[in-house]
Amino acid sequence: MRETIVSGMRPTGPLHLGHYFGVLKNWIELQKKERCYFFVADWHSLTTEYAQVDVIKKSVDDMVINWLAAGVDPERSVLFIQSEVPEHAELHLLFSMITPISWLERVPSYKELKQELKDKDLSTYGFLGYPLLQSADIAIYKATAVPVGQDQEAHIELTREIIRRFNYLYKKPIFPEPKTLLTEFPKIAGTDGRKMSKSYNNCIYLSDSEEEANKKLMKCITDPARMRREDPGNPDVCTIFSYHKLATSEATRRQIDADCRTAAIGCVDCKKILIKNLTEELAPFRERRKKVKKEEVVSLLHEGSKKAGLVARQTLKEAQSAMGLGFSV
Ligand code: SF4
Numbered sequence: 001m002r003e004t005i006v007s008g009m010r011p012t013g014p015l016h017l018g019h020y021f022g023v024l025k026n027w028i029e030l031q032k033k034e035r036c037y038f039f040v041a042d043w044h045s046l047t048t049e050y051a052q053v054d055v056i057k058k059s060v061d062d063m064v065i066n067w068l069a070a071g072v073d074p075e076r077s078v079l080f081i082q083s084e085v086p087e088h089a090e091l092h093l094l095f096s097m098i099t100p101i102s103w104l105e106r107v108p109s110y111k112e113l114k115q116e117l118k119d120k121d122l123s124t125y126g127f128l129g130y131p132l133l134q135s136a137d138i139a140i141y142k143a144t145a146v147p148v149g150q151d152q153e154a155h156i157e158l159t160r161e162i163i164r165r166f167n168y169l170y171k172k173p174i175f176p177e178p179k180t181l182l183t184e185f186p187k188i189a190g191t192d193g194r195k196m197s198k199s200y201n202n203c204i205y206l207s208d209s210e211e212e213a214n215k216k217l218m219k220c221i222t223d224p225a226r227m228r229r230e231d232p233g234n235p236d237v238c239t240i241f242s243y244h245k246l247a248t249s250e251a252t253r254r255q256i257d258a259d260c261r262t263a264a265i266g267c268v269d270c271k272k273i274l275i276k277n278l279t280e281e282l283a284p285f286r287e288r289r290k291k292v293k294k295e296e297v298v299s300l301l302h303e304g305s306k307k308a309g310l311v312a313r314q315t316l317k318e319a320q321s322a323m324g325l326g327f328s329v
Contacts, residue, residue, distance in 0.1 A: 008044065095166070104129060159178060244273075
């Protein structure tokens with residue numbers, strides 16, 4: 001049976017290699033077999049960017065241009081903007097009636113993100129409730145599977161708990177419990193070895209030209225203990241080697257691993273191999289990216305939001321009715 005998949009991306013800045021390898025390649029595989037809903041999570045952006053909303057508007061078009069260039073196909077999948085389908089917000093409200101606050105407070109990312117984004121005031125109702133909004137995003141399409149990185153697993157578990165509670169309280173199995181599909185590349189390091197993030201200024205962006213990207217790769221940190229060419233290195237702690245896992249064949253990687261440990265290869269040559277492979281991998285994407293027009297994006301998001309709205313409205317009616325609302329239903 002086909003799975004129903006829901007996955008969103010927050011428009012909070014330009015997309016980088018992590019999005020391409022960690023999310024988009026996975027979406028493209030999923031859309032071959034499953035029924036997919038991919039959305040621009042603009043309400044989710046507001047949970048952290050409510051004080052600088054310009055970035056949201058600026059990021060939406062570019063983000064979806066990258067989706068299309070990577071091969072996300074609007075003929076196979078429904079692509080839409082979350083805020084264009086207000087049923088998400090109403091289901092979020094309904095779920096909020098049955099969700100104990102302690103369930104939200106114990107979500108690990110709540111404390112971690114608050115700590116990580118110390119410069120922002122995240123003591124808001126919206127930020128505490130964002131995993132619940134995620135649950136509504138998933139449930140409104142009766143999703144059966146959700147692709148996430150390890151750091152988001154707890155959110156899907158919370159979704160299952162809320163769905164179980166809803167179905168139990170109202171004695172109607174309206175929502176299926178979605179399973180977690182762990183993504184193959186949950187985390188990608190930035191050029192300085194830390195998590196790839198625009199706030200660390202260590203990203204290789206999908207909008208970077210080939211030259212810009214290659215320049216960043218040539219400057220990228222390697223094994224910090226390998227000071228001289230003749231020192232043996234350790235690929236396990238090297239950011240460049242972690243990128244090889246994205247674009248280089250297993251046989252070549254094995255060779256590099258062995259040559260690095262015996263200093264048979266230097267970091268400059270190793271980076272050149274990576275650049276060649278990564279350039280080949282990204283060439284079709286870069287070509288298509290030049291051709292996607294902004295007007296195309298606007299019209300397909302509009303159409304996609306209409307399609308998503310039809311499904312979301314039907315589910316919402318069922319939820320309203322189960323909760324004793326919707327007198328015309
Ligand atoms: S040779 Fe390659 S894997 Fe080894 S430290 Fe240098 S860049 Fe990293």
